[in-house]
Amino acid sequence: MREVLGLVAYLTLPAIGFSVVRLREVRRMSLDGRLAAAAAAGALTVALVMSIMSLAGLTWSLAHILPIFGAICLCSVVWVRAASTSGTVHPETGLSALLTCGLLLLASYGALSARMTSGDMNFFWVPKAVAFVRARSIDVAFLRNPDYYLMHSDYPPLMPLIYAWTNIISIHFAWFAAVFASILCLAAIVAIIRASSRDATGTLLAAAVLTYAFGLNFVAGGADPLLLLFETLTLAALTFLQDGRSQIILVSVGLAGGVLTKVEGASFLVAVIVTLIFLRRGARSIAGMVLPSVVVLGAWIVFVWKHDLLDAYRIGGKGLYLSALPETIILLVGHARFDALWLPWLAPLAMIAIGPNRRRAMVPLLVGALNAAAIVYFYLHDPHPAFWIASSANRTLLPPLLALCVAGAASGPMHVEVEAKSQKVTLSGETGEAPSN
Amino acid sequence: MDTGTEGATVMRWRDLARHALSSLVAVVLAFLLLKEFIHRGAPLELPTTVESHTWVGENSTRDAVILCIRARRFIPRGATVTLVKPSQAPNYEATIFLTGVGNLPLHRVVAPRLTGDENDLPEYVIALREPLLHARYRKRADFPEGALYERVP
Numbered sequence: 227m228r229e230v231l232g233l234v235a236y237l238t239l240p241a242i243g244f245s246v247v248r249l250r251e252v253r254r255m256s257l258d259g260r261l262a263a264a265a266a267a268g269a270l271t272v273a274l275v276m277s278i279m280s281l282a283g284l285t286w287s288l289a290h291i292l293p294i295f296g297a298i299c300l301c302s303v304v305w306v307r308a309a310s311t312s313g314t315v316h317p318e319t320g321l322s323a324l325l326t327c328g329l330l331l332l333a334s335y336g337a338l339s340a341r342m343t344s345g346d347m348n349f350f351w352v353p354k355a356v357a358f359v360r361a362r363s364i365d366v367a368f369l370r371n372p373d374y375y376l377m378h379s380d381y382p383p384l385m386p387l388i389y390a391w392t393n394i395i396s397i398h399f400a401w402f403a404a405v406f407a408s409i410l411c412l413a414a415i416v417a418i419i420r421a422s423s424r425d426a427t428g429t430l431l432a433a434a435v436l437t438y439a440f441g442l443n444f445v446a447g448g449a450d451p452l453l454l455l456f457e458t459l460t461l462a463a464l465t466f467l468q469d470g471r472s473q474i475i476l477v478s479v480g481l482a483g484g485v486l487t488k489v490e491g492a493s494f495l496v497a498v499i500v501t502l503i504f505l506r507r508g509a510r511s512i513a514g515m516v517l518p519s520v521v522v523l524g525a526w527i528v529f530v531w532k533h534d535l536l537d538a539y540r541i542g543g544k545g546l547y548l549s550a551l552p553e554t555i556i557l558l559v560g561h562a563r564f565d566a567l568w569l570p571w572l573a574p575l576a577m578i579a580i581g582p583n584r585r586r587a588m589v590p591l592l593v594g595a596l597n598a599a600a601i602v603y604f605y606l607h608d609p610h611p612a613f614w615i616a617s618s619a620n621r622t623l624l625p626p627l628l629a630l631c632v633a634g635a636a637s638g639p640m641h642v643e644v645e646a647k648s649q650k651v652t653l654s655g656e657t658g659e660a661p662s663n
Numbered sequence: 664m665d666t667g668t669e670g671a672t673v674m675r676w677r678d679l680a681r682h683a684l685s686s687l688v689a690v691v692l693a694f695l696l697l698k699e700f701i702h703r704g705a706p707l708e709l710p711t712t713v714e715s716h717t718w719v720g721e722n723s724t725r726d727a728v729i730l731c732i733r734a735r736r737f738i739p740r741g742a743t744v745t746l747v748k749p750s751q752a753p754n755y756e757a758t759i760f761l762t763g764v765g766n767l768p769l770h771r772v773v774a775p776r777l778t779g780d781e782n783d784l785p786e787y788v789i790a791l792r793e794p795l796l797h798a799r800y801r802k803r804a805d806f807p808e809g810a811l812y813e814r815v816p
Contacts, residue, residue, distance in 0.1 A: 321686070322682070322685065322686070325686060325689050325690075326689075329689060332693055332696060332697065335700070336696070336700050338710075339700075339704075339706075339710055339715075339716055340710035340712065340713045340714060340715040340716045340717065341700050341703045341716045341717065342717070343713045343714055343717050345724060345758070348713075348714065348724055348728065348758075348761070348766075349724075349758050349761045349762065352764075352765035353761060353764035353765040356764065356765045356768045357764065373773060373774035374761070376757050376758075398768065399768065401712065405713050427678075427681045427682050430686065430689055431684070431685040431688060431689070433689070434685070434688055434692045434693065435692065437692070437693070437696065438693075438695065438696050441699065441700065444717060447713060566692065566695055569688065569692065570692070573685075573688040576684055577681060577684060577685065580677055582674060582677055638681060639674070639678065
């Protein structure tokens with residue numbers, strides 16, 4: 227019963243974040259893409275509401291939480307219904323879509339048969355959530371306890387907060403629902419790529435590479451699937467969306483969610499800022515995309531600093547060991563092999579090479595390259611990074627791999643089918659611009 | 664052949680190549696992953712915990728999770744507990760007792776400090792795979808993966 231209740235709690239996330247469906251570009255997405263974007267927005271909303279409640283001294287009882295989230299859902303539905311409808315653009319279906327579903331089934335089997343559970347789920351994500359639920363707020367005393375030093379006291383709170391939300395609903399923590407939620411994240415990632423790129427071929431490759439990387443690297447139940455979901459939303463909005471308002475809001479949701487999920491979200495934020503400057507985007511547009519994430523990250527850092535919990539975010543003040551650069555790169559390239567002769571990296575690169583829209587792939591490629599550089603930069607803070615790399619590279623390499631997958635999908639032709647008119651238009655060439663309809 | 668037709672042919676070939684590449688890579692990676700999954704345990708065996716099939720060999724986290732489930736009915740609510748692999752004394756692996764924090768939500772899981780002031784010793788110790796030889800503890804229950812010890816009053 228608790229697993230069912232836990233699963234129900236995860237499934238409420240799209241309802242809580244439903245307001246993003248009002249955005250023009252999200253309304254144009256197919257149903258799976260809309261649900262995925264709403265789920266990401268819902269996860270961020272849950273984390274923000276529970277954080278604010280905690281700061282305001284309001285305990286997380288069902289009597290407090292349910293009315294708040296119920297009201298958010300209701301307002302979102304009313305707000306979205308009031309918006310004018312526009313033509314939904316369906317991606318093509320066929321063998322690629324069938325294979326994609328098969329891959330997601332394989333991932334579900336891996337997660338539900340306990341073959342890809344993340345160690346960190348047991349070591350700190352769930353313990354933090356359980357402690358928070360016990361205290362009915364973000365438990366500063368628990369985070370400050372030296373016994374739990376290895377749980378990283380200042381690590382961003384989104385994942386424990388989501389787990390706390392599901393734990394409140396299921397009474398006792400629902401472990402299998404939690405590992406299955408990672409597969410829901412994978413499905414959401416694939417759905418966003420599919421619905422925004424409208425390229426079933428590129429989506430299939432992304433699904434194959436990410437399913438393999440998830441399964442091989444034990445990510446179920448950890449924070450990486452959620453981080454990658456937020457990063458996918460950001461990359462897809464930057465790469466595929468034409469409507470400026472939709473793009474700004476979705477990028478801001480993705481970046482804010484990312485920085486609140488893992489420390490790596492901050493390096494992703496920096497990579498996106500540099501990319502936006504490189505693309506000469508307007509200052510107002512950059513500020514709109516970036517400011518919300520800077521504010522929420524700043525608020526979290528001030529919170530941990532005020533409570534003397536600073537740990538991982540202190541890394542910036544440590545020395546840099548450039549002498550470790552060759553070793554770091556050699557080790558990272560070795561880990562990137564992923565027991566498949568670098569196929570997960572080479573296949574998207576080949577896809578980009580033969581794709582007709584290589585220019586459109588530049589944005590995710592640049593973000594991915596900058597993200598990879600940030601990973602190297604962090605490892606250089608250790609004069610002997612071999613152990614650190616061995617214990618974390620399988621996860622830290624996932625964001626650049628995701629960027630490569632999005633780039634692979636971006637390089638393809640844009641198959642557009644307008645539901646209302648039952649017309650199929652295939653775009654090709656170097657511009658990759660969507661028709662205005 | 665005019666430029667338009669030539670362009671269309673190139674496009675068709677590119678499209679075909681992309682389809683072939685993605686399908687082939689999907690099949691290869693799915694096969695490799697399935698092979699890896701089978702390597703991690705009997706394919707049709709139902710898992711008892713989320714750690715059941717993460718590792719083929721001995722796995723302390725898997726033992727810790729299952730021991731928490733088995734031992735918690737013997738431990739009073741709110742009691743202090745720790746988890747250790749006795750042979751690791753005095754530098755016990757932290758991940759073992761940290762695993763207990765999430766799996767014993769009704770108890771107070773503390774770091775394994777089994778020396779020093781006797782009043783500070785945890786009330787219960789879950790020992791993985793090996794017997795706990797400690798004058799202040801006696802065995803409370805035995806399990807296939809280890810045993811539960813309680814502090815002698």
